[in-house]
Amino acid sequence: MSILQTRPDLGSPQPYTFPKPRRLRVGNGNVVAIDVPGQQYAAVRLVQPAGGAAEPPDRMGVAALTGEVLEDGIHGNSSLAPALERHGAEWVSRVTWDSFVTGVDAPVNRISEATSLFAEAVRRPALLRDDVLRRRDQLVEQFWLEASMPSTLATRAVGGQLFSGRYATPLSGGPVRLNDVTPEMVADFHSRNIANVAGTLVVVGDLANVDLEKLGTTVFGDAESAPEASVTPPEPAPGEVPRVLLIDRPDSVQSALVLAHRAPSRSEVDLPKADGISDVLGGMFTSRLNLELRENLGYTYGAGSRFDLRRDSGVFLVSTQVERDATAHSITASIAETEKLQSGGVTAAELEAVRESNTVGMPVTYSTARSLASALVEMVVHDLPDDYVDRMRAGFERITADDLGQAARQYLRPEEFVVIVVGDAQHLQQPLRDTGIGPVTVREPDSLWG
Template sequence: MLQTRPVSGAPKPYTFPKPQRLRVGGGTVLAIDVPGQQFAAVRLVQPSGGITEPLDRMGVATLTGESLEDGVTGDSSLAPALERHGAEWVARVTWDSFVTGVDAPISRIADATKLFAEAVRTPALRPDDVLRRRDQLLERFWLEASMASTLATRAIGGQLFTGRYATPLNGGPVRLQSVTPELVADFHSHSVAAVAGTLVVVGDLTGVDLAELGATVFGDASDVPAPTPSAPDSAPGELPRIVVLDRPGSVQSALILAHRAPSRSEIDLPRADGMSDVLGGMFTSRLNNELRERLGYTYGVGCRFDLRRDSGVFLVSTQVEAPTTAHSITATLAQIEKLQADGVTDAELSAVRESNTVGLPVTYSTARSLAAALVESVVHDLPEDHVDRLRAGFERVTADDLTQAARDYLHPRESVVIVAGDASQIEGELREVGHGPVVVHDPETLWA
């Protein structure tokens, strides 16, 4: 017998849980008690990200993060040791952070954290293991770069920045090849083992000794502050411009329109993200409606901000059929111009508010998602209630705010359009787009 569909009620207000904070040795423990959550997320956040690498050691942070999984005895020993406690290793290196940790049952959190701490502080780092991990990263680099969208994304840094950001986070194939086991050991000793960091713990913390967990992870490591942000220089070259990464025979083109943006601390996130949602961040966005629904050029298009401590990037990305490449660019530019000129509608404003507020209880329903929010607050020096502040910002943002954000944060005449596709098919029409000069590159020479 069919039942009557329930009627949805008004959205319930959401407040992000208030974390506990305590100092343990040289580090800080930041914890959220979630009664009933029997699977915990434990994360160690250290300021040893890719931006801290010397230019002659690019990729050493990523390779070190990969090598820690070989554990204290080497040969990928950490994962099976953790599995005996129902735990899983976590490692993620970003431009601004070196994050490691475990997801584990609360009943085994002490044992799992001890294994994780040993792997971080005293890994074997056997030369053979490090070289094996390096070879795997190199193989993965070219495997992933065989996808046009990944290739185009990895080219953004070299088109917008000089210095470290000009090379991919993992160092790229040439730089990474020169990272030796000795350099990994040195980076680990000075930037990981000796740095206390912040320990994030989320789960049902009844009976959990947070001070003991902190002492296990921090040991005698020191309190090392994150480097002071300093905006990187821009890459040389005329703006705007179009860069073609030649992929002979490709029947599709991967498109990215990218330009520099403010850093995480400098941007008004509700205004910026709300505007980005209207342009290309939601399925009902203007770019998706134009390129997918009306023109039928793509399965989907998106845009977002990639925000770091010292700078940021705004990018629009999609994949289209090769013959539609040039028109896809002009259509995208036209939608940006229209948004800046005509502004945001009330219906779009309503969609932005609902998208960024109604679903928060689901967004932060797991230990992992709560831990991720705390990690972000540590990396970017955000207040502990930054999630609540974001929610409040979205609740009070207006259509005029989003319109002004489009004018403040979108700079198409300062952008680079990167196209991964068959230059012989598309170069001529791209020169007629009027978006600056067109330069063609062999992808294999990009990071040489």
């Protein structure tokens, strides 16, 4: 007797509708919540408009450092995590260019206790001098540890090649700038931007027995309304484009490559079209870059592309890692594939792949409290409507080949590429100059953020 059963036929994908959030005003803050019956592990997030983009030149990295120090809690010395663990809860902190996000993931039946601890850490942290200095040293050490990976180093060098001002230095402030941030600067940043700013509280989980107004009161207290975030497009970096920055990594047998150009801000982009054309170029396993560099040429294990969109600007990036001798041709091949996509448009198969990859998996994408909370945080940061996810789905469902062709011409700018290469300068300088892309500048990693 066989125990094997015939695999059932696949049915048609079911349409997905993002849950409608509930909104309420509590004190000077806003609560945005999604009730997910049966989801017993909740996600709580406080969103405040205090990202790295607004940091002054002498305090670069203060937001990221403050986000780290809050985990030391009201008693200092990493006291928050053990206190939360007693309730089965976990601290969450993420600082971006546009936002300062903190919160907890906790069992619904302990959400009040966990939120109370989280609120204390946000509003009344100890901010002990020794904690701040310890966390600062850890961030600097972590920066160089991560930058020892060529791909990370290349990506972090993008800002200085595309922007002047704050974006030219990494979000963490870079090792030199971050070392200038003092405990007094952290205390001042916290007082001005975190302790006394209510923000928006995101709550997702089984909320049948959760008092949202009480949670909001616990988190907001008597804090003031969040200030209106100013949006000022950053100035471009000096120098002609296209050009090549070669970051020397002596004796390296591989090169990390990033091709990047400036892009519009999040509000200026038709996201299904922009993400769709990025998927065709490098966002899927069957993308043009992956097929050319991996399958046809055998240069890499994979190549990718993506948009990084912010409130005031954006970046488009192509990235891969290749053997040293394939560096120059990988760059010219990537540019050629981008130009070919602009001139020739997309195929029917590519169009269908874009539609399916951005719609069929939605029920899984938004199956957890964390993922739903992340979507709500994005809505808050970018002032998106409650049906934003549904609009995105509809946009991908109705996207056409002509739409993607137009997006390739509108959003991809290979003639403005800045190419960052991390590799052996002695072997790569001449091949990179021979490509004719543009002037080649050689830098040492230590000199990038001095």
